[in-house]
Amino acid sequence: MVVNNMIKDNVISRLMQLGLSEYEARAYISLLKESPASAYEIAKNSGIPTSKIYEVIKKLQSRKMVQSIHGDRSRIFIPQSPDEFASTIRLAMEDSLGAIKEELKEFKTDIETDYTWSIRDYDGLILKAKRIIDTAESTILLSIWPQEMELLLNMLTTAEARGVKVIVVHYGATNIKIGRIFKHPVEDTIYAQGDIRGFAITVDSKEALICNISRKKIEAIWSMNSGFVIMVEEYIRHDIYLVKVITRFAPLLKEKFGDRYEGLRDI
Amino acid sequence: MVVNNMIKDNVISRLMQLGLSEYEARAYISLLKESPASAYEIAKNSGIPTSKIYEVIKKLQSRKMVQSIHGDRSRIFIPQSPDEFASTIRLAMEDSLGAIKEELKEFKTDIETDYTWSIRDYDGLILKAKRIIDTAESTILLSIWPQEMELLLNMLTTAEARGVKVIVVHYGATNIKIGRIFKHPVEDTIYAQGDIRGFAITVDSKEALICNISRKKIEAIWSMNSGFVIMVEEYIRHDIYLVKVITRFAPLLKEKFGDRYEGLRDI
DNA sequence: ATTTGTTAACCACTATGGTAGTTAATAATA
DNA sequence: TATTATTAACTACCATAGTGGTTAACAAAT
Incomplete structure (x- = not known):
């Protein structure tokens, strides 16, 4: 568009x-x-050509969004209230979606478990992440930076309210309170220097989404392939372990591996 | 359409x-x-001209509904799973609706309380009724015939499950179980002879919808005007009262007013 | 040689945005 | 009173884009 x-x-x-x-x-x-x-008034204060206003209103009427009543010299119009409008749309939508889901059930093979999907735009990535969080049932494992956290926090909060266990590795300081959150001391690690950041999420040990985000391009991969999912899960758990180690033994490590712990990459 | x-x-x-x-x-x-x-295969077994299939697929890809992978001789495609699709759509929709509701809040005057809406098509009537039931919070008062009951039963059931009190005057026999249901002995009254039937609903003493349905035309009125709402409510309560009277004193009334109780019209 | 795979070009129809122009009723003014 | 303006209501026409539908051309694979 x-x-x-x-x-x-x-x-x-x-x-x-x-x-x-x-x-x-x-x-x-x-x-x-x-x-x-x-x-005529509608046309004037909406900037629509007066010549177009009648067909436009007709359409709105057929959509039940406005109704005409009899004024003094001509017809005048009143709008459906926004609430009413929203409710009606939502109802129709839920109806359609429900029916579609039902009717497509027969086709629902295990398509998705065999392949990986790649996503190449940021919006797509966020949308996918939201969808994943939205359909989570028991557990969310998440490795995330502040930029993405900001966009997903709402979804995560509602998921948690739903009873989903949320475990987060958060890169950088934050005072966000959600699930079990492990704050990764970015500034102390090798990640601090690059301009790329990672993103990883798995839910219910069923699907996983990972991504490397840089200014130039992003390349995300989503899959329900169990091997892939396990791998990502392990990756995040590993991250958690790393956070624990770093925060606990920081001084000692600094001494052994230098200021940026380059050696830790291989743990 | x-x-x-x-x-x-x-x-x-x-x-x-x-x-x-x-x-x-x-x-x-x-x-x-x-x-x-x-x-090519998609084109063949979907009946789409092979010459069109490529742009169609391109669109589907841009909607994230299919993904291409590299096959042996050419690109091959896999679909997003229906569940995934439904979830994504729903999410986007909720997003839009939420935002719209928020942004239109400022305009939300009390437009709707002052006017009456007329609805002239059956689908519109049912849609409106569904919307009303869907947004009910505490009480639904309903006067209804089997034809409409069939269409609205699901909605009513979910409303009741939500904790909404449902009170129904049902014209004619039925074994439907919902809320407090008063079965109106149609065959014994004057209504039995006509080919028009009524329909009335109020929820939460806030809005009301009434309608006379005949084969030729229907003319429904909806409003949040408090006078109107009270009137409809009274009408339904009156109906309930009538049912009680008829069922309780049937023999006596028959004796006094004749077989069809014409006199009862004026109660 | 036929199936498979891909692209381009064209037609028809519809929805949409955009511009003009018509008719009638008021209101202002010469 | 006659004549301009202005407001209001509505029709007609045009250009563009999206969609469905057809034909043609061409490359690669079987």
Whole structure:
């Protein structure tokens, strides 16, 4: 979807995501701001050409988002309340999704366990991570840096509230409180110098997602392949172990391996 | 939305509702049925022109619904699992809806309390009823005939499971078990003869929806206007009262008012 | 030679955004 | 009173993009 030069109002683009055209979204919002209003008024304070307003309103009516009532000299319109709108959409969506899930059950082979998926854009990575967290049932193992933590914290919190065990290796200091969190003293390790950071997550020993994030490019891999999952799990546990070792024996290690513990890479 | 002569596969039209084009939906389903598959194969067993399959797949890839891997002679493709797909969509949807609700909060005046909405199609009526039931918090009062009961029973059951008190006046016999159900002995009253039936619902003393349904046309009214709501509530309670009276004093009434109790209309 | 795999070009239809122009009723003004 | 403006309501037309659908061309594999 090409975004026109103009930066579109956030609300409007959101509504467009839900299937409205831009004019429809603008007309609806205009009505929310001021109602009841005649078609002409809506056109004026929404910036929609007066010539277009009637078909736009017709569409909105057919979507049950506005309703006409009889004004003095002409028809005037009132909007469905946003709550009502949201509820209706959600209902329809849940309906569709439920039905689809049901109908696609027969095809649900074990496609996903055999392959790995690669993801090459940051948004895709975050979306995938969210989905994984969202469907977690018992345990989440996570190795993460602050940048990603910020984006996923909400999801993690709700997962934990759901009763999911959350175990986190967090790179760098933080005062976030979630599950069992191990703070990795980044500044003391070799990772501090590079401009790439890692990201890894596994849930329920069933699926795993790992990624190296740099400014230039990202390359994430997701899979349900059990070997892969076990590997990632081990990797994170290893990280936890490392944190424990470093924090516990820091002085001693410094003495033995130097200031940056390069030797630890091989543990 | 005009439905083409051809009756489209249910699954496909569902997927289309979620924003896929027909070709995209067909290609995806084909992949679920058999994967991995080359573009050519997908085209063949989905009925999509081979000349179109590549752009279609490209779109699906950009939607993260299929992924290409390197096969022996050419690229082959695997689908995202339906579960994964459903979860991702749901997540995105909830995201959008949440954001919209938030952003539209400022506009949320008391639009809806002042007006009445009229609904003239059966689907719209049922949708509205579902939405109302879905958002009920404490009490549902319902006057209903079997036809509509069938369509709304699921919603009512989940509402009740949520802790909502459900009180129903059901016209005609039934063995449905839900909340407090009062079975209206239709056959004994004046209603039995007409070909129109009523429908009324109120929830939480906040909103109400009433309708007269005949074969020719329907005209439903919904409102949050408190006067209207109270009126509908009273109407339903009156109905309950009527049921109690009829069932308790049937013989006596029959004697006094004749076989069809015409006199009761005025109670 | 036929199947498989890939790309390009074209047509038709529809939805959408965008511009003009028409008609009628008021309101302002000469 | 007649004549401009302005407001309001609505129709018509055009360009573009997405989609479904067809034909052609061409390379590689069996």
